[in-house]
Amino acid sequence: MTNNLKPDRTVNSGAKNKAPGAEIKVLAGAILLQALKDLWVDEERSKCIDFFSGQEFHICSKISGMSSDDKLKILSMVEGIIDQNPGKDKKVRAIRGTKADRAEIHELIR
Numbered sequence: 001m002t003n004n005l006k007p008d009r010t011v012n013s014g015a016k017n018k019a020p021g022a023e024i025k026v027l028a029g030a031i032l033l034q035a036l037k038d039l040w041v042d043e044e045r046s047k048c049i050d051f052f053s054g055q056e057f058h059i060c061s062k063i064s065g066m067s068s069d070d071k072l073k074i075l076s077m078v079e080g081i082i083d084q085n086p087g088k089d090k091k092v093r094a095i096r097g098t099k100a101d102r103a104e105i106h107e108l109i110r
Contacts, residue, residue: 028063
């Protein structure tokens with residue numbers, strides 16, 4: 001009987017090792033992108049507004065390595081998406097808030 005299997009060379013030994021936690025960083029970024037995408041889905045919109053107005057957004061953005069400016073840009077983008085679909089959800093005020101609320105959010109993000 002002849003063994004036709006290749007020894008040791010069947011596994012790519014040159015595979016790059018990722019930095020510890022790199023997969024978690026990628027996952028956090030994917031969660032943020034999915035939440036942005038789901039703002040357009042009526043059934044998911046309320047959950048997404050809860051996500052962006054709650055601690056979940058701050059946790060994911062911190063893990064993904066976003067700067068304070070990037071966080072503010074994302075929240076502004078969320079507000080713009082919500083504005084394009086007005087009246088579909090009463091939780092919009094949680095994202096918008098007043099100018100004082102925005103200043104407070106800006107300080108919390110930093």
